[in-house]
Amino acid sequence: MSRTDPEYGHLVPLLEEYAGLAPDDPRREALRDELVRGYLPVAQHIARRFAHRGEPLDDLTQVATVGLINAIDRFAPDKGSDFFSFAVPTISGEVRRHFRDLGWSMRVPRRLKDLHVSLNGAVSDLSQRLGRAPKPTEIAEYLGMPVADVLEGLEAADAYRSSSLDEMLSSEQGSATVGELVGEADAELDRVDTRQALRPVLAELGERERTIVMLRFFGNMTQTQIAEKVGISQMHVSRLLAQTLDRLRSRLDQDSAPG
Amino acid sequence: MSDRDDWDPAELTDPAAGDGSPTVEVRTTASAALIPTIRAVASDLAARADFDLDAISDLRMAVDEACATLVDVAAPGSALRCRFQVRQDRIDVSAEVEGAGVDTTVATDTFGWRVLETLTDEVSVSRTDGPDGRPVVGIVLGKSAGATER
Numbered sequence: 001m002s003r004t005d006p007e008y009g010h011l012v013p014l015l016e017e018y019a020g021l022a023p024d025d026p027r028r029e030a031l032r033d034e035l036v037r038g039y040l041p042v043a044q045h046i047a048r049r050f051a052h053r054g055e056p057l058d059d060l061t062q063v064a065t066v067g068l069i070n071a072i073d074r075f076a077p078d079k080g081s082d083f084f085s086f087a088v089p090t091i092s093g094e095v096r097r098h099f100r101d102l103g104w105s106m107r108v109p110r111r112l113k114d115l116h117v118s119l120n121g122a123v124s125d126l127s128q129r130l131g132r133a134p135k136p137t138e139i140a141e142y143l144g145m146p147v148a149d150v151l152e153g154l155e156a157a158d159a160y161r162s163s164s165l166d167e168m169l170s171s172e173q174g175s176a177t178v179g180e181l182v183g184e185a186d187a188e189l190d191r192v193d194t195r196q197a198l199r200p201v202l203a204e205l206g207e208r209e210r211t212i213v214m215l216r217f218f219g220n221m222t223q224t225q226i227a228e229k230v231g232i233s234q235m236h237v238s239r240l241l242a243q244t245l246d247r248l249r250s251r252l253d254q255d256s257a258p259g
Numbered sequence: 260m261s262d263r264d265d266w267d268p269a270e271l272t273d274p275a276a277g278d279g280s281p282t283v284e285v286r287t288t289a290s291a292a293l294i295p296t297i298r299a300v301a302s303d304l305a306a307r308a309d310f311d312l313d314a315i316s317d318l319r320m321a322v323d324e325a326c327a328t329l330v331d332v333a334a335p336g337s338a339l340r341c342r343f344q345v346r347q348d349r350i351d352v353s354a355e356v357e358g359a360g361v362d363t364t365v366a367t368d369t370f371g372w373r374v375l376e377t378l379t380d381e382v383s384v385s386r387t388d389g390p391d392g393r394p395v396v397g398i399v400l401g402k403s404a405g406a407t408e409r
Binding site: 123133134135137216217220222223234242246248249252253 | 315377
C-alpha cells in the first residue's frame with residue numbers, strides 16, 4: 001500500500017483482512033460494516049460531485065454507498081493497486097449508471113419527475129375506476145392540482161421518453177403470455193390484405209412490443225385495456241406503441257422501396 | 260374549465276372554416292424531421308380539448324403516421340400543410356402535400372393505413388389537381404374525444 005492517508009490508513013489492514021476471509025466467514029459482516037463506515041466520506045464526496053443535476057443528494061449518497069460496498073467486495077489487495085484508485089472509478093461508475101438507468105436527461109427538473117410518478121398513479125387508479133382512460137380534467141381533480149400542471153406533466157412524459165422510469169412503476173404481475181393474448185389478433189392479421197410482408201418485420205420486434213402492436217392494431221383493444229392485460233402503465237404502452245410504429249415504418253419503407 | 264384560461268378557443272376561430280370551430284394550421288417543409296413538431300401540436304390540442312389519454316395518444320400517432328405517409332410521396336422541397344379543426348368532442352385533421360408525380364397517390368392497402376383506420380374514427384384520402392399539373396394528395400381524418408365506455 002503506497003497510500004498512508006492519516007484518515008484512512010488504519011483501514012488498509014482491515015481491507016487486507018476482509019479480502020482474505022472465506023465467503024462464509026462470520027466476521028465478514030462486521031468487518032464490512034466497519035470498512036463502509038470508514039470509507040463513507042469518499043462516497044459522500046463523490047455523491048456531492050454529482051449533485052445539482054436534478055437528483056437529491058440523499059439518493060446520490062445512497063447510490064455512491066452501493067458503489068463503495070461493491071468496491072470493498074471486489075478489491076483485491078494482492079493485485080498491488082491502492083484502494084482509492086480502484087474505489088473512486090467504481091463509485092463514480094455506480095452513480096453514472098444511476099443517472100443512465102433513470103433514463104431521464106439529467107436536466108429534467110425533479111418536479112417534473114415527481115409529477116410523472118403522480119400522473120402514472122392517477123392514470124392507473126382512474127382507469128380502473130372509470131373503465132377507460134381518464135381525461136386531463138379528471139386527473140387534475142383526482143390529484144387536486146390545476147389542469148395546466150397535468151398538461152405540463154403529460155407533455156414532459158412525451159418529451160422525455162423515459163421508459164426505464166415506466167418500467168420501475170410497472171407491475172409485472174398479471175402479465176398474460178403472448179400466446180394467450182394474441183391468438184385472435186393473429187387470425188385477424190391473416191385477414192389483412194397488405195401489400196407488405198408484415199409478419200417477418202413483426203417477428204423482429206421484442207415479444208412485448210409485438211404483443212402490444214398486435215393487440216392494438218389487430219385485436220381492437222385500447223391502450224388502457226392493453227396496459228391492464230400486459231401489466232404495464234397506459235403511458236408506457238403509449239410510448240412503446242409510438243416507438244414501435246416508428247421502427248416498423250422504417251423497416252417497411254426499406255422493403256417496399258420503389259424498384 | 261375555469262382554470263384553463265391560458266387557452267380560449269374563441270381566439271382561434273377561423274372565419275374561413277365556415278362553422279366557427281377553432282382552427283390551427285401548421286405548414287412545414289415536407290420533411291420527416293419536422294413531423295415531431297406537427298404531432299406535438301396534435302397532442303397538445305387534444306390534451307387541451309380534454310380528450311382522454313388513449314384518444315390523445317391515438318391522435319398523436321395518427322397524425323404522425325399520416326404526415327410520414329405524405330412526406331414519402333411529396334415533391335422534393337414542397338410543403339406539408341396540416342390543418343386541425345377543434346370541434347365539440349372531436350378533432351378533424353386534414354394534411355396535404357404536393358405529390359411528387361402526376362400519378363402520385365396514397366396507398367390504402369398498407370399496414371400504415373391499417374394503423375390510421377385503427378387510431379381514428381374516420382380516415383380517407385383526398386386528391387385534387389394542383390397548380391402545375393401535379394396532384395395535391397392528402398389524408399383527412401377525424402378523432403373523437405373518447406370518454407365513452409367502450
